[in-house]
Amino acid sequence: MKFKHIETFRVVMLTRSMTLAASQLHTSQSNVSRVIGQLESATGFRLFERRAGGLVPTPEAEAFYQEVQRAFLGMDALADAARLIRQVGPGTLRIGAVPSIAMCVMPKVMRTFRQRYPDVPVSIHTGDSPMVAKWTATRYCDLGLVSYLADTPGVTASLWAQEEGVCIVPSGHRLSRRRKVNARDLDGEPFVSLTQGDGTRAAIDAAFEVDRRKLILDTPYAATICRMVAMGLGVSVINPLVMRHLKIPGVVSLPFAPTVVFSRYILAAQQQATSNLTAAFLDCLRDE
Helix, strand or coil, rough: CCCCHHHHHHHHEEEECCHHHHHHHHHHHHHHHHHHHHHHHHHHHCEEECCCCEECHHHHHHHHHHHHHHHHHHHHHHHHHHHHHHHHHHCCCEEEECCCHHHHEEEEEEEHHHCCCCCCCEEEEEEEHHHHHHHHHCCCCCEEECCCCCCCCCCEEEEEEEEEEEEEEEEECCCCCCCCEEEHHCCCCEEECCCEHHHHHHHHHCCCCEEEEEEEECCCCCCHHHHHHHHCEEEEEEEEHHHHHCCCCCEEEEHHHEEEEEEEEEEEEECCCCCHHHHHHHHHHHHH
């Protein structure tokens, strides 16, 4: 599997046409068809079906495309890095963070950092934990702040904080007056989850040995989960960090058993000396 296979596939997915893809790639339609055929052989599954309206991606192609988009985000990050270096030089501090940390922690940290270092340019990039780990490993970001550890070579991780997860329910819910909610109390309850594949979701799901929840909704953002619970769409188990900082009305936060530990980690590239800027940022982070 070569880069040209992935690039061609991505353009075909975006255009839904071999002809338009060939035009964008400055090649022939037959060459695009040949490359897609090679990719189908390499992946072991069919990517497109021809119908009256044009090309229709198979479910396997749609799933594969999501992974391709993740890879191209890394390419886009390189372009962003070049732009930032042109604009402000190599002295910019680049921090990668998952959405919950970017939303709930970074504003206070940046206020402290700005007070101490008002002239230092800072660029904050938000992605899921695996993406932030990749940005850190490739040194696109000086530091990564993540909620779980992905299997990413080239990074070192240090534990920053741990908290016990809480159950959130709408105000007036039958469980809202409980002192503590147990996993079995959520039998039959509509449950709003993090998306499949998220390492934090795996830890939450593991708490339900006999799972009788109604898994009705999932989203990558804990803040969205809180809003949905406030609107009566279900219940959930989340990181208390999010509830503490967002203070969303209409949601009751309760201790949950069994314990689900939510961790936060600081990532750095292996064999990379800590710069003065990075050390200064870490001081501000620990002060919060």
